[in-house]
Amino acid sequence: MQDKKENIKETEIETVSINDAKPEISTDKQNEIIEQLNGKIIELNDKYLRTAAELENTRRRAALDVESVSRNRAMGVAEKILPVMDAVQSALKHNPEDDGIKSMQRALENAFAQIGITRIESIGEKLNPQFHNAIQIVDKPNDKTETNTIVEELQSGYMFGDTVLRTAMVVVSK
Numbered sequence: 271m272q273d274k275k276e277n278i279k280e281t282e283i284e285t286v287s288i289n290d291a292k293p294e295i296s297t298d299k300q301n302e303i304i305e306q307l308n309g310k311i312i313e314l315n316d317k318y319l320r321t322a323a324e325l326e327n328t329r330r331r332a333a334l335d336v337e338s339v340s341r342n343r344a345m346g347v348a349e350k351i352l353p354v355m356d357a358v359q360s361a362l363k364h365n366p367e368d369d370g371i372k373s374m375q376r377a378l379e380n381a382f383a384q385i386g387i388t389r390i391e392s393i394g395e396k397l398n399p400q401f402h403n404a405i406q407i408v409d410k411p412n413d414k415t416e417t418n419t420i421v422e423e424l425q426s427g428y429m430f431g432d433t434v435l436r437t438a439m440v441v442v443s444k
Contacts, residue, residue: 345430348387352428352436354378359426382428390427392420392438401427403437410443419443 295303355378361371382388390401397404397418411421420440427438 341431344385345433345435348382348385348428348430348435351378351381355382356425386431387435388429390429390434390438392423392427392440395420397440397442401429401434401437402440402442403427404442405439406441407444408441415443417444 355375358371358375358378361368362375365371392402395402396416397420402420405424408421410417415421419442420438421443422441423438424441425436425439428435
């Protein structure tokens with residue numbers, strides 16, 4: 271027990287009173303400080319909202335850029351494949367009963383559909399310079415055919431989504 275008493279150290283405790291506190295700030299001064307702090311909060315909140323909006327715009331722009339690059343790349347590949355489809359269609363005109371050529375045409379059409387490439391309908395349609403390129407003008411084949419109606423398609427036109435890859439080369443009635 272004596273060991274415990276010997277290890278105990280005495281400490282002096284300093285007394286503190288409320289009078290030792292900082293002098294009180296006037297109500298006017300408190301209101302001024304509150305207004306300054308509220309102004310700072312509004313300023314920081316505005317900066318936060320602007321930064322958040324800028325970040326969202328940057329994300330949106332980056333997503334659009336990625337989509338645009340992807341779309342342009344797909345269109346470039348599609349434009350390279352169009353001559354293959356032209357060759358298959360030409361081969362079918364010369365030999366319409368060849369099952370191999372028919373199979374190739376179906377495979378290309380399926381691939382085009384999966385990519386989003388669609389053929390522009392031409393025969394029997396009115397000439398639309400956005401989709402058709404009139405190569406030749408001929409007399410009306412019959413009385414039912416209207417002026418500026420496509421009577422023959424020399425080369426198919428194709429669209430990729432809402433973008434024209436290639437206009438159709440057509441013959442139009444006058």
